[in-house]
Amino acid sequence: MDSPPIPDLAIVNCTALVGSTAGRAEFAPGTTLEITGGAISAVHTHPVDAPQAREVIDARGMVAMPGLINTHCHAAMTLLRGAAEDVAVGAWFNDYIWPMEVNVGERDVYTGTTLAAAEMIQAGVTTFADHYFFMDQAARAVVDSGLRANLGSAFFSSQGADGLGASIDFATRWSGAAGGRITTSIAPHAPYTVDDDDLAAAADAARALGVRVHIHASEDIAQAEKSIAARGISPIEVLRRTGVLDAGCIIAHGNGIVPDDIPLLGAVRDRVGVTHGPKGYLKFALGPITPIMDLLAAGVPVGYCTDGAASNNTMDIFESMRITAILQKQLAGDATWFRSSAALHMAGPESAAVLGMRGQIGELRVGACADVILVDTSGFHCQPVHDLGATLVYSIQTSDVQTTIVDGKVLMRDRRLLTIDGDALRSELRDRAREITDRSHGRTIQDYAP
């Protein structure tokens, strides 16, 4: 009889977040996690004598959590961080970002995505869903950085057939790449920039490929109201009629989801999710915020996101979680709603479900991907720890993340990045940062007029 293979990696002596529901986060002290072939092969919630593994990480004093999931971003927009501040969303697009994106080339997308990867690895994010241009370059950055990602090549109908075609081609070529770390989406920009025929074609392509559609929809209530005024239906109903909901989709950001939309989303809750990044929503003064309570009541997964760093300024999912938690309490008028356990559950299984990956990521369980972060709660800003769930939601900072592991591979150890050359990255940024914000050419990639 064969003995089981020796694990590639054992993480010993950690306090592990081994399960969560909205009502309870379960932490197991003295846990040993074993990782074999990129997956979690054992979770021993009791001390193990002399753990056998090719490599052993002693995580005494650390909390092991599932790696965080950023369900929607535009990773390369880190290059435009701070380039369009203190402006409303219309001016942000038309006067700053879309003119600046005329300058964004293939090399920039590799650089900007690598910068985002560096920031996310340091912040304990192990999976991100990206929606941008020149996505072959973003995919290269994912391959090189070691992160897990769901990638979609964004398109507008104004590009003609090329945009949709390229999005389908990209999703086909990269699905399952990097040993399965890369999954893909079909990525129409939004119902206000992509026509119904293209949305229907995107849905058909997603269904054929077995992937989701990743799309902005009902980003704010103004978009929903304009759609209802112009067409008599909400953007979510547009997604339903064009088959996008039925195909399965990732919806960013849904602040304009109206009550009539909830049953439409509830009917496809097994294949639809909503991404939530409130820092940017408040900063843009968007008004009504994603109706998370109603969505969760209808069984629709909601996950955290950062959106792009040009609006959110950071790629910090701990921050998205913290702001979501306090804002949800305030919006509900109930300090007992959205407990720290609910906040952590949304970071794990719920965010995973938004990407169609429930059970694969976002949980420390046997068979799940070995995406694990080790977090140090010994900082004075965390001490004393009376409630570990509250510590992780309300006190932790990204600088407390000591080690980040994706697919069983250590990407950051004791705060040191192992897959990204920081000096080369900084040098590249110095060369490009100023040029990329030049708007003297007077052109734009698109007009914001939802």
Add this chain to the structure above:
Amino acid sequence: MDSPPIPDLAIVNCTALVGSTAGRAEFAPGTTLEITGGAISAVHTHPVDAPQAREVIDARGMVAMPGLINTHCHAAMTLLRGAAEDVAVGAWFNDYIWPMEVNVGERDVYTGTTLAAAEMIQAGVTTFADHYFFMDQAARAVVDSGLRANLGSAFFSSQGADGLGASIDFATRWSGAAGGRITTSIAPHAPYTVDDDDLAAAADAARALGVRVHIHASEDIAQAEKSIAARGISPIEVLRRTGVLDAGCIIAHGNGIVPDDIPLLGAVRDRVGVTHGPKGYLKFALGPITPIMDLLAAGVPVGYCTDGAASNNTMDIFESMRITAILQKQLAGDATWFRSSAALHMAGPESAAVLGMRGQIGELRVGACADVILVDTSGFHCQPVHDLGATLVYSIQTSDVQTTIVDGKVLMRDRRLLTIDGDALRSELRDRAREITDRSHGRTIQDYAP
């Protein structure tokens, strides 16, 4: 003719925040700051050849900012961090905090204040206003840690004459102590726990001593409504009638300030300020938020605070600033309001004014106290820096604060605390953390029934 004395310290090659208004933050690259006898003695916004000083700190690549100001906290409540989570404010007081505070002894206040000091020094906070019990111990922790503080000994009328007397005694004995680093306040808890006679006596004492009254008032709209229903006047009007406004006061938290209160506060804007810590307000689901726009329009200073770590979880003023900025935009429905310059201006001169210290702290100017922090913006979460004001408001983390200087003395250098023994502190915390949350005695220090 005597030559000027050689500075004790020169900080060279920094980019310094040398001035701010709500509309503009002025950064000067290549600045040299000179510090002599605890004060800033020169600000050279041009390179200086071979700076003469007893000590030189090369701050190349760093931003020099005025040390941050925490205008209202209960520092020792760090001991109760996470001990009362996901509960409404009434239960928080009556079921958790006030029963637990039965256990808080003199030694605990020294330990808890030292823990807060460690966290604040690491977070770039150089001055804090504290409102708590056993304040001789808090003062000792201030002396030992090297921070600057405004300290008030809290009292309830339920204590009889002793509470008020002790508060006056404390404010008298410690005013100007620690070489001027300690200033004091008279600290009645709130209009709902301190009667009008005691408020009037507190105002008289403050006037006689030349200090302010530091008090909770109109913390939420429910308190204001109850006061109006019971007495026909708002808590702010109670402060006016009892002479507290006229004496000068620090008002925490003012979420329940009503429109009629604004002119009352505007009339004493030279000696009254409001403290603002929105993380805890949202977490408590308090509803309406401090009307900052109206207060600023009336010339009433508003400053950032963290409140106690038992509600806010952290003592992080960068976080208070960030959440204030995004929340103000959202509440105003205007993304162009509360620019990053306004956020920084509130952190500096406005927060200083709340404590009656405008011109003394919160600004890098000749003659001001030498309270300076050096912040590293080279982290990937800050790069590239297209807008340094936005970087400081939206991207920076406390772990980016490298050096903290108070009164010309370096309290933290390259993230290493120089005045606090971290190991001894951790050991003390281990001993006391569990005991302090014991509620089996069934007693409480007060009843929350505003």
